[in-house]
């Protein structure tokens with residue numbers, strides 16, 4: 001298996017994603033040319049809805065890293081950041097984007113035209129330390145850009161209190177004031193209501209799509225999970241709602257007809273931690289023994305419904321919760337989430353991706369392993385890899401461990 005293999009997609013709508021991705025970057029470059037202010041920001045917070053409500057252009061440097069991985073640009077980006085002294089142990093998203101902004105940015109021939117340069121940079125806090133540092137480092141590279149710092153707290157989701165929400169609400173209001181002053185545009189609060197409504201609709205569709213994965217055989221697998229691109233980049237727009245509606249309809253149709261991803265779905269698998277963006281084809285590897293990755297940790301970040309009657313507060317709550325749901329969740333909550341997912345999706349075995357350059361999501365995997373075995377009798381296997389850096393992935397080691405693991409699962413189910 002090549003390290004850079006792409007996943008085989010079976011949903012017609014997932015195949016349309018390539019155009020959705022291209023359209024987003026084309027729109028970014030056109031916005032820049034037309035003088036529409038461009039803001040670079042972390043994903044998974046309430047800034048995106050504010051930007052779309054004010055007809056501004058949001059750009060997500062963290063999300064650009066998986067795109068670089070898909071296009072095979074990471075080797076060059078890592079070479080630049082490592083030459084600058086950034087350690088290979090640091091988050092791959094951080095190393096890639098630092099390498100990109102000091103290297104390929106603005107170069108000819110970069111896929112999708114690269115990223116349009118920022119007029120504003122937003123660091124929101126609340127996520128993991130690398131997530132905050134990424135925006136700090138970017139702001140140094142673009143001294144002409146206006147910088148906004150919020151300091152949202154890192155609070156485990158179950159410990160969020162009224163005063164956290166009030167504080168986050170005041171930070172969201174401060175963002176709006178900053179944007180009005182920087183861009184000279186006034187916030188249209190009716191537009192914001194509409195944007196939050198569309199954002200909530202996208203979340204509802206996302207939940208619905210994920211729920212269809214409970215069907216046996218599953219009508220959508222992790223090989224198609226690139227559809228989350230619209231949740232990262234288009235939340236709060238009709239584009240996201242339209243695309244996810246099409247995905248939902250296709251997935252629902254397959255569920256009703258009992259159409260799975262492969263001929264015979266023998267093993268339903270769970271993937272813990274971030275995918276290997278440079279090798280999404282790994283999700284198809286399990287198929288040779290009838291394995292399908294039915295659910296994964298990462299998709300939980302988009303399952304946050306917004307209370308549309310209080311749009312500003314809804315964005316504050318989203319900003320407090322969505323990133324932490326993946327990267328800063330308490331150990332207890334993480335265990336509960338994985339166990340619930342494995343129960344809901346009727347999982348036979350879990351793949352625990354021990355991610356070399358993402359400590360926040362990798363911490364506590366041994367506890368999860370024990371809890372899955374104790375509470376559900378679900379076995380798991382640990383594979384060593386990295387979400388961005390192919391140098392930390394060994395195909396031979398992966399195949400040896402996974403083959404033995406799946407043979408054991410088939411034996412356990414009496415299917416060998």
Ligand code: SF4
Nearest residue numbers: 091128130131327358
């Ligand atoms: S959660 Fe992990 S992958 Fe995401 S920014 Fe933090 S360290 Fe990087």
